[in-house]
Amino acid sequence: MALILDGKKVAQKIKNELKNEIKKYTSKGLRNPSLAVILVGNDPASEVYVRNKRKACEEVGINSIYIHLKEEIPEEELLKYIERLNNDNDVDGILVQLPLPKHINTQHVITAIDPHKDVDGFHPENIGKLATGMKDCIVPCTPLGIWIMLKEYEIQTYKKDVVMVGASNIVGKPMSLLFLRNEEATITVCHRNTKDLAHHTQQADILI
Template identity: 70%
Template sequence: MPLILNGKELSETIKKELKLEVESYISKGLRKPALAVILVGSDPASKVYVRRKKESCEYVGISSLSFNLPESTTEVELLELIGKLNGDDDVDGILVQLPLPSHINTQRVIEAINPEKDVDGFHPLNMGKLATGKDDGIIPCTPLGIWIMLKHYRIETFKKDVVVVGASNIVGKPMSLLFLKNEEATVTVCHKNTKNLKDHTQKADILVVAVGKPKLITDDMVKENSVVIDVGINRLEDGKIVGDVDFDNVKDKVSAITPVPGGVGPMTVVSLLINTLSIYRKKHGFSPHPLTEI
């Protein structure tokens, strides 16, 4: 049996630790950390994600400021709200839930957020810091969550061959940069135009898959005793949630694997809390959060 990388269990453990941490700040007379979450429109999946984030914030003691805006909200109105939150010293982090309605320029919105409050880590300044190996940027939540999971389960990355399938700014690119940091691993990034995907994935000691295609990775595409990180969340017609990896057939071939659900997803949410607290700590003269150390 492979090692099941239980993100749900690990995230609950971390949240309990974060709760105690926040309580220690309050006991010193400091204000509560605060995260502003902006939702534009009524996308069902986005509403679920925002609710989960709000519940997690409330559990650990972070004030969650919700801004639920109608679909008709203009780009100018959204940018004005972001500007106000940028200037509010009592707001530590700002998160704009994606995707945004088609009439709003997503990149323009991301770049409008103060990079020091950019809990998602998507601002070009934070992405640039990650690309150049600087330690004072904010790391995107899903890659950070995966990294924390790898460290927790003592999965060695040094000198490993890593293949990342998916080249998005949200997961694929920043994930590959984390593995490259300090020349930890040799990284191959694959995407929709990669020829003979199987030739690449079969060589991976660590395989990270984030494309949003159900059961894309089959057992013949993975290396014996490799580590598989499945970021995909796909809902089938029967309502079942599956990942990008054919879990049932792949699990007996690998040494470790994340389940879907219950793997990477919960780690993404807990990383949002960690990033918020890291921003809060810096603002109050503390060092960055230790869980963000790469």
């Protein structure tokens, strides 16, 4: 019998825990954590994502710095904004909302972010550390969220067959690396060219 996990329930628990941690932190006279979010252009879906992220920050006590740039901004100007945020000691995290306009090289932008402030975990340094089994890296949000959900629901992954449907840089690839880093399960990654997808999904102990 299939068990579908409720991510909203786990997310709320994490928010509550984080809110309490930040209260303890600020009660010692320290400042609230700060997240800078950059949105380029007016993509409706991106605006919703950014609004939700800012709302989540507000709920837990994280200062949200919102930088909304015109779609026509040259790549060089965007990189200057990122450099200023990298050098700002009052900014703890930087998030550039994707996708970016076509004239901007996404990889240039990702690699320009300080790896220690790369809250998305997309910087090559963070991905490289994840791929080589190192623990001192920032893991991309969605794979980490899935991993936390499995642990919260006490889903045993040891020696299980996990099937990951999708091989994106945002979810599929880092999710598979997370399983490999912990050496608990056998992971199969399916993608658009996978033959007989149904066969693979039916063999899964855990389907993502």
